[in-house]
Amino acid sequence: MSDDPSAVMITLEPKPRDLGGGFSVRRALPAIEKRMIGPFIFWDEFGPSHFGVGEGLDVRPHPHINLATVTYLFEGEIFHRDTLGSAQVIQPGDVNWMNAGRGIAHSERTRAELRAMGSPIAGIQSWVALPEAHEESEAFFKHHRVAELPVIEEGGKIVRVIAGSLYGKNSPVKTYSEMFYADAQLDAGASLPLGAEHEERGLYLTGGEIEVAGDQFERGRLLVFRPGDAITIKALTPARFMLLGGANLGPRHIWWNFVSSRKERIEQAKEDWKAGRFGTVPGDDKEFIPLPDH
Structure with missing residues (x-):
């Protein structure tokens, strides 16, 4: 199939989340309608905003397991x-790709x-969930740098492949x-x-307006495409969007900053963080985010 009217299976509108300290994000995953897209289990957009003089981001040390965090x-x-x-x-x-594996903390x-x-x-x-066989892998x-990432530039488009494989x-x-994960x-x-070669595919529009299969979409929308459909994305205005997806890894449990295929593993991570078993962050060891009580 190509450009079927139902090519966009789900349209998600991110929900605002206050992370404290006057810093808020727009969270698109996980959502009730769709928990994951390929291995992507968590998706936050922040900004564009501006910190005033004396202000800045202050995410204190906190733990992760069984996932990779990706900052772009x-x-x-x-x-x-x-x-x-x-x-x-x-x-x-x-x-910045941080493989939490069996456990890591960062700020x-x-x-x-x-x-x-x-x-x-x-x-x-x-956040990218890890396959079960690699959930407890070594943290790294x-x-x-931007210059290391492959870029396709032609016909009024620039696509940077952030992770995985896309467009050869x-x-x-x-x-x-x-x-696959790309900035277009x-x-x-x-x-x-x-x-249509990837099992699950999504698009997050960060700027401009696009058209897919006759439907128009504006910034701040996460589109989930129907499997098996070849898609064409047309920019109605100058547009920027992220392409994401891959193989379905099966269901995952998610609680606070922890992801795992096993619920009991998350319970263990809670105890490990409370007991200080994740270690401290060199150069930032004076404070940390306590385990939530719910």
Whole structure:
């Protein structure tokens, strides 16, 4: 099938979430209508917004298990630290890929130099669930500069492959399941095909307006495509969107910052965090986010 009127199976509108400290996000996954798209189990968009002088992001150390966190910025900067000793600035177009595996804790903050002058912030943070065989894998952190990522540029479109494989290009990011994740920018009138080879596919529109199978969509929508349909995305205005998806990994439990195929594993992670067994974050060991009581 091609451009079937029902090609867009579900349209999700993100829900606002206040993360504290005056910082809010728009959360599209997990949703009642769709818990995951391929391995993607969590999807937050933040910004575009601007921190005033003396302000910044302050996500205190907190734990994760059985997933990979993926930070991708459009504007601004975030400073990442974790229990492995990683200390890394992420800037627009770079990829911060943190494989939590059996357990890791990290913090995300704004550096003092940027706080002194104020700074913009905008981007996506997503969580990628790990296949059952790799849930308890070794934790690792890997930073990839924007120049390392493959880019397709032609006919009024630029597509950067963030992770996995798409359009014959392979990202250097290490993943454990068949997936794709890309940042696409289209001029008005340009079109981009999306084949049916991946089991589950989605599109998150961060700017502009697009048309898919005769239906129009505006920014801040997560589209879930019907399996087996070849899709064509047409930009009605200059548009930017993220393409995401891959193999269905089966159901996952999610509680706070923990993801697992086994409910009892999440209970163990709760106890481990309360007991301090995740370790401390070098350079950011004075505070942490306590385990929620619900």
